[in-house]
Amino acid sequence: MTTPSSYPIGMPGQPWGAAEVANWRSRQVKSRSYAVDVMTAIDALRDRFDVSEYGVLDYAEGKYPLLAIRSRGWRDDLPVLLVTGGVHGYETSGVEGALQFVRDHAGDYAGRANLLVLPCISPWAYERIQRWNPDAIDPNRNFREGSPAAESAALVNLLAPLVDKVLVHIDLHETTDSDESEFRPAVAARDGKEYEPGEIPDGFYLVDDTFNRQPEFQETIIEAVAKVTHIAPADEHHEIIGSPVVAHGVIEYDLKKLGLCAGITNARYVTTTEVYPDSPRATSRQCNEAQVAAVRAAFDYALAYPED
Numbered sequence: 251m252t253t254p255s256s257y258p259i260g261m262p263g264q265p266w267g268a269a270e271v272a273n274w275r276s277r278q279v280k281s282r283s284y285a286v287d288v289m290t291a292i293d294a295l296r297d298r299f300d301v302s303e304y305g306v307l308d309y310a311e312g313k314y315p316l317l318a319i320r321s322r323g324w325r326d327d328l329p330v331l332l333v334t335g336g337v338h339g340y341e342t343s344g345v346e347g348a349l350q351f352v353r354d355h356a357g358d359y360a361g362r363a364n365l366l367v368l369p370c371i372s373p374w375a376y377e378r379i380q381r382w383n384p385d386a387i388d389p390n391r392n393f394r395e396g397s398p399a400a401e402s403a404a405l406v407n408l409l410a411p412l413v414d415k416v417l418v419h420i421d422l423h424e425t426t427d428s429d430e431s432e433f434r435p436a437v438a439a440r441d442g443k444e445y446e447p448g449e450i451p452d453g454f455y456l457v458d459d460t461f462n463r464q465p466e467f468q469e470t471i472i473e474a475v476a477k478v479t480h481i482a483p484a485d486e487h488h489e490i491i492g493s494p495v496v497a498h499g500v501i502e503y504d505l506k507k508l509g510l511c512a513g514i515t516n517a518r519y520v521t522t523t524e525v526y527p528d529s530p531r532a533t534s535r536q537c538n539e540a541q542v543a544a545v546r547a548a549f550d551y552a553l554a555y556p557e558d
Contacts, residue, residue, distance in 0.1 A: 257435050265442035266441075266464065270440075274440075278384075282376070284370065284373040286312060288373065294353075296489075300324070304318050304404055305407070307373065311384070313401075316368075316373070317369070318368055319320065319352055320364070321360065326359060329416075329452065330363070330416065331359065331552070332366050332368075332412075332416050332420070333365075333368070334348075334367075334407075334419070334511050335352065335370060335371070335422040336371050337391075337511050338423065339372040339373070339377070339378065339379065340424075341422075341426070342527070343437065343525050343537035344532070345369050345422075346541075347540070347545070348370075348541050359553075363549070366412070371389060381436075382436075383401055388437070390511055391510070393439075402511075405511070414516050416516070416517040417517060418520070420544060420549075421510075422525075424525045425526055425535070426527060430447065434448065443547045448491060451482035453482030454476075454479055455481065455499045456501075457522035458521060459506075460505075464520075467519050467555075468497060472497075474543045474547035476507075477543065478540045479532045480529070481522075482526065489501075494532065518556070
């Protein structure tokens with residue numbers, strides 16, 4: 251396992267400067283194509299949905315259009331159902347699950363709600379199977395006004411007119427073995443802090459909002475996903491990734507304070523999914539289907555209980 255002292259960039263105890271960030275960026279290798287994998291899939295949906303560009307990321311490695319998929323015939327009198335995926339580019343099922351939901355199930359909500367799906371928030375990171383953007387910034391700690399992450403700022407601006415109109419927001423993520431082998435050691439090195447090893451849970455779990463708890467909503471999603479893949483158990487401390495388990499497969503964060511994607515709007519119902527793709531008990535197909543099952547359960551519950 252990587253440790254702070256052996257991490258190949260920077261000096262232990264010293265936060266990175268511009269030189270270290272540049273060194274880190276030079277090591278990131280493009281290994282898949284946003285245009286081929288994501289934009290082509292979105293193009294195939296244009297005959298049924300409205301697709302718009304809500305920003306362009308202009309990086310040295312190229313320009314990346316940010317694309318939003320919307321219900322055709324948007325109605326201001328209907329609630330908004332929001333899906334975000336690919337906030338962390340390496341979390342593949344978040345991107346593929348969002349696209350699969352639109353392709354196979356979005357039509358089920360026609361006339362009942364406005365759908366807004368952002369399948370890949372961080373395309374540069376998607377191509378490099380990375381957590382951060384090119385500036386070594388984690389978008390999922392920076393969803394706020396004046397964000398230093400262009401990916402986050404673009405989404406905040408897009409959602410600003412809808413902040414009080416969104417009924418449910420489900421943000422699709424993964425927890426991977428590389429969180430411990432690479433990404434957590436990297437953030438410790440970047441910030442000049444000591445790396446404290448953690449434990450990767452084997453299974454799916456959810457993150458609720460500490461200040462907007464919706465336990466029945468979360469339970470409904472867990473029950474739906476359990477039909478597709480296994481739910482992560484609590485560890486010996488009754489925690490998952492260092493947070494107390496408040497219900498089977500559910501932990502809580504202060505979403506807005508932490509600048510997390512699921513905290514952008516004032517939606518009544520919010521959750522963050524966490525799929526575990528490295529489990530020997532799950533396939534990539536199951537991971538995608540778990541994301542789709544979570545979205546469908548979240549939307550169906552919210553539409554059944556919009557005023558609870």
